[in-house]
Amino acid sequence: xxxxxxxxxxxxxxxxxxxxxxxxxxxxxxxxxxxxxxxxxxxxxxxxxxxxxxxxxxxxxxxxxxxxxxxxxxxxxxxxxxxxxxxxxxxxxxxxxxxxxxxxxxxxxxxxxxxxxxxxxxxxxxxxxxxxxxxxxxxxxxxxxxxxxxxxxxxxx
Amino acid sequence: xxxxxxxxxxxxxxxxxxxxxxxxxxxxxxxxxxxxxxxxxxxxxxxxxxxxxxxxxxxxxxxxxxxxxxxxxxxxxxxxxxxxxxxxxxxxxxxxxxxxxxxxxxxxxxxxxxxxxxxxxxxxxxxxxxxxxxxxxxxxxxxxxxxxxxxxxxxxx
Amino acid sequence: xxxxxxxxxxxxxxxxxxxxxxxxxxxxxxxxxxxxxxxxxxxxxxxxxxxxxxxxxxxxxxxxxxxxxxxxxxxxxxxxxxxxxxxxxxxxxxxxxxxxxxxxxxxxxxxxxxxxxxxxxxxxxxxxxxxxxxxxxxxxxxxxxxxxxxxxxxxxx
Amino acid sequence: xxxxxxxxxxxxxxxxxxxxxxxxxxxxxxxxxxxxxxxxxxxxxxxxxxxxxxxxxxxxxxxxxxxxxxxxxxxxxxxxxxxxxxxxxxxxxxxxxxxxxxxxxxxxxxxxxxxxxxxxxxxxxxxxxxxxxxxxxxxxxxxxxxxxxxxxxxxxx
Amino acid sequence: xxxxxxxxxxxxxxxxxxxxxxxxxxxxxxxxxxxxxxxxxxxxxxxxxxxxxxxxxxxxxxxxxxxxxxxxxxxxxxxxxxxxxxxxxxxxxxxxxxxxxxxxxxxxxxxxxxxxxxxxxxxxxxxxxxxxxxxxxxxxxxxxxxxxxxxxxxxxx
Amino acid sequence: xxxxxxxxxxxxxxxxxxxxxxxxxxxxxxxxxxxxxxxxxxxxxxxxxxxxxxxxxxxxxxxxxxxxxxxxxxxxxxxxxxxxxxxxxxxxxxxxxxxxxxxxxxxxxxxxxxxxxxxxxxxxxxxxxxxxxxxxxxxxxxxxxxxxxxxxxxxxx
Numbered sequence: 001x002x003x004x005x006x007x008x009x010x011x012x013x014x015x016x017x018x019x020x021x022x023x024x025x026x027x028x029x030x031x032x033x034x035x036x037x038x039x040x041x042x043x044x045x046x047x048x049x050x051x052x053x054x055x056x057x058x059x060x061x062x063x064x065x066x067x068x069x070x071x072x073x074x075x076x077x078x079x080x081x082x083x084x085x086x087x088x089x090x091x092x093x094x095x096x097x098x099x100x101x102x103x104x105x106x107x108x109x110x111x112x113x114x115x116x117x118x119x120x121x122x123x124x125x126x127x128x129x130x131x132x133x134x135x136x137x138x139x140x141x142x143x144x145x146x147x148x149x150x151x152x153x154x155x156x157x
Numbered sequence: 158x159x160x161x162x163x164x165x166x167x168x169x170x171x172x173x174x175x176x177x178x179x180x181x182x183x184x185x186x187x188x189x190x191x192x193x194x195x196x197x198x199x200x201x202x203x204x205x206x207x208x209x210x211x212x213x214x215x216x217x218x219x220x221x222x223x224x225x226x227x228x229x230x231x232x233x234x235x236x237x238x239x240x241x242x243x244x245x246x247x248x249x250x251x252x253x254x255x256x257x258x259x260x261x262x263x264x265x266x267x268x269x270x271x272x273x274x275x276x277x278x279x280x281x282x283x284x285x286x287x288x289x290x291x292x293x294x295x296x297x298x299x300x301x302x303x304x305x306x307x308x309x310x311x312x313x314x
Numbered sequence: 315x316x317x318x319x320x321x322x323x324x325x326x327x328x329x330x331x332x333x334x335x336x337x338x339x340x341x342x343x344x345x346x347x348x349x350x351x352x353x354x355x356x357x358x359x360x361x362x363x364x365x366x367x368x369x370x371x372x373x374x375x376x377x378x379x380x381x382x383x384x385x386x387x388x389x390x391x392x393x394x395x396x397x398x399x400x401x402x403x404x405x406x407x408x409x410x411x412x413x414x415x416x417x418x419x420x421x422x423x424x425x426x427x428x429x430x431x432x433x434x435x436x437x438x439x440x441x442x443x444x445x446x447x448x449x450x451x452x453x454x455x456x457x458x459x460x461x462x463x464x465x466x467x468x469x470x471x
Numbered sequence: 472x473x474x475x476x477x478x479x480x481x482x483x484x485x486x487x488x489x490x491x492x493x494x495x496x497x498x499x500x501x502x503x504x505x506x507x508x509x510x511x512x513x514x515x516x517x518x519x520x521x522x523x524x525x526x527x528x529x530x531x532x533x534x535x536x537x538x539x540x541x542x543x544x545x546x547x548x549x550x551x552x553x554x555x556x557x558x559x560x561x562x563x564x565x566x567x568x569x570x571x572x573x574x575x576x577x578x579x580x581x582x583x584x585x586x587x588x589x590x591x592x593x594x595x596x597x598x599x600x601x602x603x604x605x606x607x608x609x610x611x612x613x614x615x616x617x618x619x620x621x622x623x624x625x626x627x628x
Numbered sequence: 629x630x631x632x633x634x635x636x637x638x639x640x641x642x643x644x645x646x647x648x649x650x651x652x653x654x655x656x657x658x659x660x661x662x663x664x665x666x667x668x669x670x671x672x673x674x675x676x677x678x679x680x681x682x683x684x685x686x687x688x689x690x691x692x693x694x695x696x697x698x699x700x701x702x703x704x705x706x707x708x709x710x711x712x713x714x715x716x717x718x719x720x721x722x723x724x725x726x727x728x729x730x731x732x733x734x735x736x737x738x739x740x741x742x743x744x745x746x747x748x749x750x751x752x753x754x755x756x757x758x759x760x761x762x763x764x765x766x767x768x769x770x771x772x773x774x775x776x777x778x779x780x781x782x783x784x785x
Numbered sequence: 786x787x788x789x790x791x792x793x794x795x796x797x798x799x800x801x802x803x804x805x806x807x808x809x810x811x812x813x814x815x816x817x818x819x820x821x822x823x824x825x826x827x828x829x830x831x832x833x834x835x836x837x838x839x840x841x842x843x844x845x846x847x848x849x850x851x852x853x854x855x856x857x858x859x860x861x862x863x864x865x866x867x868x869x870x871x872x873x874x875x876x877x878x879x880x881x882x883x884x885x886x887x888x889x890x891x892x893x894x895x896x897x898x899x900x901x902x903x904x905x906x907x908x909x910x911x912x913x914x915x916x917x918x919x920x921x922x923x924x925x926x927x928x929x930x931x932x933x934x935x936x937x938x939x940x941x942x
Contacts, residue, residue, distance in 0.1 A: 017553060273438055602740060705865070
């Protein structure tokens with residue numbers, strides 16, 4: 001059984017016990033960016049991407065993804081997400097769209113992953129809607145902007 | 158960026174913030190009806206629909222759907238559903254089945270959508286089980302009967 | 315075991331075997347209606363429902379639901395849905411929104427349930443977005459308009 | 472309507488109302504066993520199963536399944552799972568792997584089904600990873616070891 | 629980077645490439661058993677389990693689980709399941725219920741995991757429905773009975 | 786109805802019809818990078834991240850996400866993913882992990898979104914496992930490396 005234990009030793013992933021922590025208000029804001037290239041950016045700004053209203057679809061995708069984090073990220077706790085907003089800003093000089101997600105809940109753990117996942121999935125949805133125009137787009141610098149609540153306190157980038 | 162903002166303006170769907178609202182007991186009752194036509198109705202009443210026990214399957218479908226509303230309806234909050242019942246009543250004169258769902262929870266928002274979704278999905282499951290007999294069935298007047306709990310108080314149709 | 319068999323007899327629901335049927339092009343169109351009442355209808359038409367862009371959200375909800383029918387309706391076969399469109403039409407005289415879904419695939423079974431589910435879930439999403447204005451809305455006459463393909467051939471209401 | 476009521480009588484499955492019960496700390500431990508046969512057991516112990524690291528994959532599968540019980544088991548309540556651990560032990564004499572899952576939460580109902588489902592799905596994942604070597608494996612004696620919390624109090628096998 | 633590679637080496641789980649294999653008819657039959665104890669068995673046989681119609685609910689749970697294997701078992705391929713049946717048999721002498729699942733499809737890989745998962749989840753649903761009566765039930769000897777189709781040919785236990 | 790049509794005009798998102806396209810072999814490779822910072826990178830390389838085996842968990846997360854793209858990205862077609870691999874490489878000089886996903890299928894549309902989603906979700910899982918050490922990590926330059934198959938032919942970055 002030594003060999004077996006050895007095999008097992010490294011992989012002992014587990015969902016950390018938070019049952020002793022109180023539910024408090026938690027908030028997280030994350031951001032990322034989709035660099036579209038000139039042509040796709042122009043079509044997006046003019047509302048002429050053939051697959052439909054890119055930002056409305058991407059917003060819904062991001063919001064829904066925030067509710068599904070525990071099914072996507074293996075060790076994340078299920079959380080009763082209580083508010084999600086996804087915002088977009090055009091960065092004309094860079095032919096990019098900035099994506100921002102804000103998530104809030106009352107829970108024993110934070111909503112950082114919910115905010116980051118909302119940004120990532122909204123960005124992927126933008127890619128999907130625009131990929132017939134340009135496959136060379138990139139999703140860049142998805143990061144946490146700030147979070148508040150919980151024992152570790154507030155954090156800001 | 159003006160154009161972009163304009164594009165974005167109309168679509169700012171968001172999951173409304175309920176993190177300031179207390180969790181209270183919420184209940185909702187919804188109803189709807191599947192009009193089957195004479196032949197499918199008779200087979201259903203006699204338990205002879207070939208695909209199996211229609212009402213048992215539809216009841217399970219409705220109950221499970223009530224637990225999945227946040228994944229179906231984009232802006233609904235995830236809720237810890239604490240009770241779901243789905244009932245059926247035969248309306249012989251109309252060759253119809255009345256579907257009723259009752260849902261209860263303690264949460265910061267109500268369970269109207271959970272009850273309405275349970276009714277709709279149970280009705281769709283009845284349609285599915287009977288469609289080899291008659292494709293002309295209709296799902297009718299899915300509506301909220303009453304709801305209680307929450308700041309907006311009780312409501313009855 | 316007699317008693318047991320008896321219990322079991324009525325409930326023998328099963329997913330019907332379609333493994334002997336060829337994959338052919340299937341199409342289905344379904345429709346339904348959300349009766350909103352005057353005030354909600356006016357706000358919807360003017361784009362002033364507070365929760366956001368109702369029709370964009372409902373359209374995404376309907377399209378995504380069409381892809382998830384096998385997880386909602388217990389005995390439905392999983393199908394590689396190949397096209398989904400959800401359209402809305404304002405019925406000013408009735409203060410209602412007509413919802414239409416068209417689904418297409420190549421498969422061994424039809425897409426009637428996919429079209430009906432897309433209509434139902436889009437209608438539920440409209441209800442959800444507007445329910446702060448009026449809880450008395452109803453979802454009405456969800457029905458199959460026509461379907462084509464498969465051994466049973468074409469069907470039109 | 473007599474006939475109909477009769478049909479309906481037996482199937483009145485429902486999700487039991489727990490909205491009157493307080494949320495308390497609940498814990499459950501379950502165990503089961505995968506009997507692998509000599510060859511698959513040896514390959515597993517030596518880390519030579521071709522499909523990859525069996526135990527790491529099975530552990531993730533078990534943890535994720537514990538979070539999805541309400542979507543698998545029709546009448547289970549959704550629960551905010553707060554801790555999940557899945558452990559494996561080699562039983563060399565029997566060429567078997569013992570699977571143990573521990574789940575904890577604060578909720579109005581217990582987590583027995585979460586622990587049992589984690590064990591079952593982890594065992595199924597082990598089967599899947601090893602089935603190219605041996606299809607004759609069996610999953611054995613999946614059972615509850617103990618549970619604590621709730622009105623019915625502690626229970627130990 | 630040596631250390632890193634070493635860490636990575638053992639875990640290279642992957643979904644095996646089946647894109648070169650033809651889709652052929654595949655079938656699998658699996659079985660398992662829930663040992664209930666005398667009291668729960670009697671209540672089940674008499675249809676008096678308080679939570680509702682145990683076998684109808686468990687059958688639906690098993691059928692739906694067969695359609696969701698690719699989301700539960702990490703390395704399983706998504707498959708268009710084309711037929712699922714779940715049967716139960718009372719084993720009075722043992723106070724047990726035998727669960728059997730048969731699954732069929734046309735695909736590039738087999739449906740062994742679909743059949744085994746249907747049995748496991750149906751058994752878990754039986755446990756869930758009866759656990760208020762007896763928590764000492766066990767799920768036993770879940771195994772593949774036979775499979776046919778595919779390059780590895782037929783296999784029978 | 787003019788106003789209404791106007792509201793509707795911009796949002797006509799739809800799942801594009803691919804039912805006329807033949808199923809051919811499709812492959813896509815995507816890459817991205819998680820910049821960890823020195824401390825988290827060192828702990829990851831030494832296998833000392835407290836939450837468990839980061840890369841094994843992230844690999845499973847990425848593979849499973851590739852199978853769920855049609856449920857995350859609203860207008861993506863469901864696809865029978867037939868091969869998924871997720872690889873990691875340590876970039877010591879940058880304290881980063883490079884993530885690469887390769888996906889293959891036979892289908893009427895490509896698997897670009899599957900590969901990009903696998904990379905994004907694996908990266909998010911790495912973030913989740915390491916965030917107790919450092920919240921300042923970033924997910925960078927998620928992009929398509931190449932794709933082959935389909936009418937639009939091969940594409941390479």
